[in-house]
Amino acid sequence: MTTTIYPARRVITMNPSRPDATHVAVRDGRVLGAGSLAELTGWGPHALDARFADKVLMPGLVEGHSHVMEGALWRYVYTGFHDRTDPDGRRWPGAASIADVVDRLRDAERRLDDPGAPVVGWGLDPIHFAGGRRCNRHDLDAVSTTRPVAVMHASGHILNANTRALERAGWLRAGIDHPAIPLGEDGLPTGELKGPEAMTPVFLDVGLDRAVLAGDEAGLRAFAKLCVRAGVTTATDLASPLPPDAVTMMLAVTGEDAFPLRVVPLLRFLGQTPEQAIERALELRALSTERLRLGRVKIVADGSIQGFSARLRWPGYYNGAPNGLWYTAPEQLRAMYRLALARGVLVHTHTNGDEATELVLDCIEEALAAHPARDHRFTLQHCQLADAAQFRRMAALGMCANLFSNHHWYWGDAHYETTVGPERATRMNACATALAAGVPFSVHSDAPITPLAPLFSAWCAVNRVTSSGRVLGTHERIGVPDALAAITLGAARTLKLDGEIGSIETGKRADFAVLDADPLAAAPEALKDVPVWGVVQGGRVFEAARR
């Protein structure tokens, strides 16, 4: 039983009873106390460790919506619009046009030895290209006509395939009549595939299979490195099919002494009956360990706004695009919520469009009438277009929200000009309204959709600046303290882990983000630039990888 006391430039505890401290004492991986040195020495013999004396400690950041898959994606070709840093700290430049994307994929193609090997890219974001030009199979045929070529969009909800990949997946035929598979003038698919049903055959063919989606071992380790670099000590995997072999792997890897992260994977509700999904969630919950928290469920109700696959209420998309897709039938939602409430399983539901949010609120209201439950914390993920009335309903129903603030920077201009238009773009991810309505909330990256970095997500909620410099909704901006609460206790609350993590106080896990500057002293516009040194996770110290 060793006690270590760390002096720091400042300890931001997020504990409302004692928000500031100069020292924190750690024993057995937990916080013994935060206060002055004199107060903490009262606990008896201790070692004084001064390595953080000039650092600022805050509670380990909690990424409430990310996908472990990002770790594995870095072995494929990054084709996103914005520059991005990989798990080892290397910066990759963005691709500004379809020609750039094709060039980059061709480079990768030339390096392949196996003549049958596929070429796989990720992060494609055509909404930023001149004229919003979409990629088609002919573009990707310039990479190869003999290999399958598949490129996942930044949203994760759309995939582009070349002619060979469509052929191999069985999609290259006339007469397909499916909203998820748009056709070109020749009556054949354009190569854009929307939603899991259309994408899965291509995914499987090019090796983006269950192992990758569930996070394979190398991917999980790479993902943890990204987390350390971002000050994150708990991250969700939202969501995973969680097959038994992946769970076994995750238990082993997260159980290693040198593994720096607590992972909270949510079981994806897809392809099972509600009964099967809830049974499986309960089985998984029983396997939970300190660094692998199982037993929660994720449902996806609609698609993405910038992919025009989200379900919007009247008047729909600003540019007149047809309404999006339902990913889960309303009867399935109702059955899942009823069963989950009855069995005490926490459910998070992806709703991007406000029609999806409305439907889910209706279904949860009905389910709660049948199975009244206190403190269920059912959470809406993204919930980007919810209006004030919907936030009031969430509050009344005891729900939480996790808002996608990173959208302001990455797609805010597109939302203003193209997808939802000026008024709804200024209310997107309405953090101030959530606060006013009393809905517990967090903000997130949805990595790999945008880079995992809670301080950046907090910066987005505070400043609401788009990449062109437009401020999108001054009235929905929140202050830095509220934004820091969102990325610590806020996210912990959505996971029902706020009794254990999210603040630095006696009895909680010794999880700290170790910062080189003070986020509360920084200018609000500089919050994203606060350098992260690394983390302390369960009392163990991890410095970020750098290049």
Ligand SMILES: [Zn+2]
């Ligand atoms: Zn997601």
